[in-house]
Amino acid sequence: MASDFPTSLQFDGIAEFVAAARLGTFTAAAGELGLTKSAVARAVSRLEARLDAKLLHRTTRRLTLTSYGEAWLERCTAALDELRRGECILKLAQNSPAGQVRIDLPTAFGRLYVMPVLLRVAARCPALQLDVSFSDRMVDLVDEGIDLVVRIGDPGNSADLVARKLGVQQMVICGSAKYVAARSTPQQAADLAGHDCIAGGNSPRRMAWLLKRPDGSVIPHAVPIKHRVCDFEMMLATIKSGHGLGQLPLWMVQEDIRNGEIVTVLDGMSGGEMPIHLLWVRTPALPAKIRAVVDALVESARHFPGAASRP
Known part of the structure; x- marks a missing residue:
């Protein structure tokens, strides 16, 4: 059910009521909360009006709870305790990874x-x-x-x-040591036309690898496609199996280069960083x-x- 009063007023007077009920006087509650006695009394009165229930019996000497006040105090105390626990959790999360x-x-x-x-x-x-x-x-x-x-x-x-x-991701052109030994090492970009090349994308257009020119600029260079494998890890597996050359990130083939299973070609020409x-x-x-x-x-x-x- 929707509330009959603005959300901004839902908690108005609760802290004042709880303090007054616990301490027994508006004066003591005001001192604890840093408010005036009249401000605390008015806040509790507004709360009672909003709830349409009398929460406190008032005498010149002391405040006592009504039966409605006892029930409401129990709910308010539980709610404030939960808010304090939430605040502690939030502060803990701000200071330690959780x-x-x-x-x-x-x-x-x-x-x-x-x-x-x-x-x-x-x-x-x-x-x-x-x-x-x-x-x-x-x-x-x-x-x-x-x-x-x-x-x-x-x-x-x-x-x-x-x-x-x-x-920075650096791209290299590479093939298995067995493939390169059998098909010769390309010495220039034009030599790629005589090799089986493995595409790593799913575009139907002709595949191009990014190659560096002597002046440092990078241009796309079209290569013939032998196989198309749309996954880097499976593309590497295809290359290692000796099915052709591919252009892959250095981070993916570094270990295979180190152990000699993969060799790079056209070193210094592979662009696309x-x-x-x-x-x-x-x-x-x-x-x-x-x-x-x-x-x-x-x-x-x-x-x-x-x-x-x-x-």
């Missing part, structure tokens, strides 16, 4: 490099609750109720968001639960293979 944090991550990079960091944070902060999703689309943090996102590419220039750079950012909604003070995740990701970004640069 509560739910919703995070949206890029699919492959998020699974391989960000999720392990989040799990370490969760182990250190048992009161933290992670709600993690994976997507490569641009999300609206406010509309979708997301606290943090990691995005690869231009983060935009929204005054409502804070963007903290975690590093993109920044990696952590974004969150701008607020006057960052809650401790979000600060804990931000600090951990910024620190760990220094060690992301092939991706991070010092912010």
Whole structure:
């Protein structure tokens, strides 16, 4: 049922009533609340009028509760206790990591490099609750109720968001050591026409890789498509199986390059560098639960293979 009085008045007089009932006089209640005696008395009278019930018997010496007052005091005390508990929880959440944090991550990079960091944070902060999703689309943090996102590419220039750079994604052209040995190493961009190339997108248009020219500029270079695999991790698996060359982020193939399973070609020519950012909604003070995740990701970004640069 809707209230018959404005929401702003629902709690008017409750603190004064509880103090007066507990202390026995308006004078003592006024002293505790930092108000005048008349202000406390008027607040209680307004409360009684709103409830259409007499709560206190008034004498020149002392206040006593009516039967209605006893019932109302019990409810008010419970409500004020709950509000105090809520205030304590809120202050605790502001000072120590606790509560739910919703995070949206890029699919492959998020699974391989960000999720392990989040799990370490969760182990250190048992009161933290992670709600993690994976997507490569641009999300609206406010509309979708997301606290943090990691995005690869231009983060935009929204005054409502804070963007903290975690590093740079560097692209390389690579193939399995067996494939390159069997098909020869391309020496220039034109040599790619004689190779099997693996596309990583789902566009029906002809695939182009971003290549650097000697002057440092980056241009798209069309390559022949042998296979199309619309997932970075599966694209890597296809490359490692010897089915052709692909252009992938260095963070994804760094370990395979180190152990010799994957080799890069046209080194220095593969372009398409993109920044990696952590974004969150701008607020006057960052809650401790979000600060804990931000600090951990910024620190760990220094060690992301092939991706991070010092912010």
